[in-house]
Amino acid sequence: MKKICLQSNIIYGPIASRRLGNSLGINLLPTEFKLCSLDCTYCQYGYTQHKVFDRIPSDYVPAMKLVVKEVEHALKQYIASETKLDYLTFAGNGEPTLHPNFPELVSAIVELRDKYLPDVKTAILSNASRVSDASIRAALMRLDKRFMKLDAGDGKTFKEINNPHEKVSYSSLVKALSSMRPLILQTMLVDGCACNSDDDHIDLLIDQYKKIQPIAIQIYSLDREPANASLVKVPQERLLAISRRIERETAIPVDIF
Template sequence: MSTIIFPAPIYGPVHSRRMGISLGINLMPHDGKVCTFDCVYCECGFNKDRVAQSQRPTRQEVQRALEERLEQMQAEGQVPDVLTFAGNGEPTTHPDFLGIIEDTIALRNRFCPKAKVSVLSNASLAARPNIHKALMLVDNNILKLDTINLEYIQLVDRPLYPYNVEKVIESLKAFNGHVIVQTMFMKGTVEGKNVDNTGDEYVLPWLEAVKEIKPQQVMIYTIDRETPNHNLQKATHEELDRIVAMIEKEGIPATASY
């Protein structure tokens, strides 16, 4: 199995396609995956294959480990561009997520005030008041919306709870522009079904939702590492560039990671 499980609570720094030199903060167990989705393209693999034996790091453990790593980077003359909450699952599921965000901002201000704090989330818990409050505090509130087609979501993102697209869109709108929409575009098959979401059948309804959300930016991307489903394929540069142009035509900044 060559999909990735990240160390916890701190890993990197790594070079992010989208954000530069990124110091990762993983709020999940170091030996498994905890996520509200079970995406067929997840670089961490399927949930059932990555059952953790250890516990999540505590708020205190995250704070202490991040402080030590930032002290070390400072001594080595390194400065991260971004502190990124990502890793082995959905970061907002941590019971102390808000407190951890507050601790991280305090440490950022102390050690690397120019660095951004970013959260990569599937938006499944974004409507919860404490999660909304926490995400309003970070610089880059990056929330997933792969499509508005529920059948596609059930096939590809595979949420582990009843998923309501309209409610998710409303939770993104509630950030009043302080949100970056992140979308995976890809091709291939899942369970014998075509999952190419680069055509207008998927892009146009999704774009209407993006216009309603009014995000500060849209980040689109495609497969970069090995996926647990081996029947998936990258979207082409041309396909991603076409979608970026459609977003920008609506006055919304957009980037593509190939």
């Protein structure tokens, strides 16, 4: 398995994505290091050097004005090139909702989309750590699609797999996700030094899926070199068995990536 490099710009791609088609990435985070509220054992960027939750130093992230300018420039280029774009996706080098101006940036970028390419959808890949904040939740709900991370069915496993910042509360996170329909949940399943893929852990995850009621669940296992090299990839046959069980017990469609 290979390591993945950090994005070196605000705008990256477009990436041909199975989930989103032709997707242009928006990175609201630093280009020199990962900035995240979690420190997932499996992170493809390695361990989190800057684990933060709020009060982010303004020099850590690109200024709002600059992000808006770059997005506008990229959208104008797409109009000129007539290349088909399906999604504008907030993702990048960590957790996008950590940007201190995240709600304002969502508003500005949705406006730009409406002005230049109204057929293009907006999406986010988020670790869900800040959904307890009503302003973050409201901003997330302005996007067309929300892919939210949930790797653990209980607080203990959440700590083992995701190593959250001390201010992130697992129970508040689940409660907030339950009020954010529609959304898609993404679950990374791992084994080895930390495990969330045996039957007991899947029982707990199923309980949370039932509470949150996502419109779909995406499960996957390691594809890149994880931060903790002692983690083990869950075999495809096991992912298949897990997906069938979740579908049977929740009636929610499950995709394996």
